[in-house]
Amino acid sequence: MHPSHHLKPEWVKTIRKTAPLAEQAGMLHPDQLKLIYEQGWFKFLVPEVYSGLQLALPDMVRLEESLAWANGSLGWVVTLCSGAGWFGGFLSPKIAPALFANPHLCLAGSGASTGTATIVDGGYIINGHWKYASGVHHATHLTANCIIKNGDETVLDKQGNPLILPFIFDRKDVILLSAWKFMGMMGTGSDAYEVHNLFVEKDRCFKIDPEYTVIDAPLYKYPFLQLAEATLAANISGLAVHFTDLCVPIFAEKTSGKKLSAAQKAIMSQSLSSLTHELNTSRAEFYQAVDASWQGCLVGNATSLDLVSGTSRKLAKAARECVDQLYPYCGLQAANPDTEMNQVWRDLHTASQHSLLTFN
Structure with missing residues (x-):
């Protein structure tokens, strides 16, 4: 399923319209933050007892991929800060209620x-x-x-x-x-x-x-390593899907013009089709592993954890390779730092440097 399925169009418009201003400021834009607070995105994993959303892991991972698809920086900040909200399952009940009650809660x-x-x-x-x-x-x-x-x-x-x-x-x-x-x-x-x-x-x-969780819920018994791997992989995936989306009109324009030969046009069209298919295949395998591990967690023991780790790395690799192989066909606008395509390319190649998903 395409990441756009999980977000309202007006949300995406707000996020992307203010993305260049966020880059210039070196932090999220106030309009982006307003949306985050309204939707409670920093509270994805905060326990319900502390006014959090306490989302099921598969729902949260899909939403984070969608937010990264909307904009890399926003998706990353929500992922990392909401991930820290998961610590609410382990914090002392003496301090947690007051801490998480803040409507502008953000844990970095x-x-x-x-x-x-x-x-x-x-x-x-x-x-x-x-x-x-x-x-x-x-x-x-x-x-x-x-x-x-x-x-x-x-x-x-x-x-x-x-x-x-x-x-x-x-x-x-x-x-x-x-x-x-x-x-x-x-x-x-x-x-x-x-x-x-x-x-x-x-x-x-x-x-x-x-053993030290203070909130008796499956979410806080899910292994932290696989939670981190899955959420980071989802961000890289969302960025790659955004890049392929931006390729569609560029490739359509180039293959409908007269500058390229029929063979060159065929190479471009086939590359976009096959690489997008490979990316979506990796996404499907990844979500199948995440869903299976969560189902095991719901009945007392998270399963398929090795698959979550493996498919997270496979998805990150597929995302990088997909973007890198399509990039040369996109022309100089892909190298222009003022374009959305270049921003996505830069974000993906920065986010994918995270050491957690570097090695198989």
């Missing part, structure tokens, strides 16, 4: 363990610097992974490795730093942040583990 953060949390009476002292926090300029709170310290000693887990736990901070306690200087995803504002000698209480620390 980083999965890198580039901070330390030193144990003190009643909590921890946090120090650290984290890069690439998508949506950080709109964040009400930020999350970060920290290596746990007891004095000068690093605390070890049961396997003898440094113990790493996530924390949640208030936006007012975090320093933002300009750091996102890449060719694509320019509207995500994925800048860096840091904290210095910040005291946080114990309930600001949580564990992402089904």
